Amino acid sequence: xxxxxxxxxxxxxxxxxxxxxxxxxxxxxxxxxxxxxxxxxxxxxxxxxxxxxxxxxxxxxxxxxxxxxxxxxxxxxxxxxxxxxxxxxxxxxxxxxxxxxxxxxxxxxxxxxxxxxxxxxxxxxxxxxxxxxxxxxxxxxxxxxxxxxxxxxxxxxxxxxxxxxxxxxxxxxxxxxxxxxxxxxxxxxxxxxxxxxxxxxxxxxxxxxxxxxxxxxxxxxxxxxxxxxxxxxxxxx
Numbered sequence: 572x573x574x575x576x577x578x579x580x581x582x583x584x585x586x587x588x589x590x591x592x593x594x595x596x597x598x599x600x601x602x603x604x605x606x607x608x609x610x611x612x613x614x615x616x617x618x619x620x621x622x623x624x625x626x627x628x629x630x631x632x633x634x635x636x637x638x639x640x641x642x643x644x645x646x647x648x649x650x651x652x653x654x655x656x657x658x659x660x661x662x663x664x665x666x667x668x669x670x671x672x673x674x675x676x677x678x679x680x681x682x683x684x685x686x687x688x689x690x691x692x693x694x695x696x697x698x699x700x701x702x703x704x705x706x707x708x709x710x711x712x713x714x715x716x717x718x719x720x721x722x723x724x725x726x727x728x729x730x731x732x733x734x735x736x737x738x739x740x741x742x743x744x745x746x747x748x749x750x751x752x753x754x755x756x757x758x759x760x761x762x763x764x765x766x767x768x769x770x771x772x773x774x775x776x777x778x779x780x781x782x783x784x785x786x787x788x789x790x791x792x793x794x795x796x797x798x799x800x801x802x803x804x805x806x807x808x
Contacts, residue, residue: 601672606669624695627692628726631699633697638778640703647769647773653769656766663739675801679801687734694728732767732771732776733777733785735789740764768782
């Protein structure tokens with residue numbers, strides 16, 4: 572009888588050892604390992620991007636074209652309360668690299684994102700666009716005066732806000748699927764993306780055509796990024 576219990580205990584221990592780690596353990600371990608690098612790297616990446624973004628915005632090669640207003644744009648009223656959702660993109664984008672398995676995966680992720688941003692800046696350089704004037708008095712609202720001084724009406728199409736959010740959405744969804752995270756995390760990810768996209772039109776930083784073009788640009792880079800990336804080692808969580 573003692574031998575039988577010993578065998579059962581050994582079998583249970585072996586099963587627990589061979590079973591994959593739980594999703595919360597895996598995601599927590601990745602986050603703890605990458606959080607400092609992600610904060611520093613995301614800050615540096617954003618600084619470099621905005622240097623190019625503002626240069627292209629303030630020194631267009633050609634006269635900017637105003638993006639046409641669609642019926643969808645007319646249906647969405649000006650809603651300044653969505654400014655916080657718009658700004659939350661800069662937190663959202665950090666989750667993608669923070670939850671990668673290794674430094675090589677983070678580096679590859681950043682290279683694909685850099686390609687996306689460089690393509691967007693090239694489009695702005697050779698085909699500058701702008702959105703129609705804001706509603707009267709909008710720029711004087713709290714928070715919007717600073718936003719409109721920094722992020723003017725130019726560089727509208729494609730929306731880089733939407734392009735980067737699309738890239739992040741699908742890369743995070745892949746992380747949650749591969750770690751077998753619960754469905755509610757995937758729903759939160761999708762909901763955050765939808766709110767960010769809606770906010771770009773609600774605060775009139777972008778028109779519907781900008782959003783569609785931004786989503787297409789994001790897909791052009793995120794889909795190959797999921798295919799061409801480092802293969803995880805068997806021991807990587």
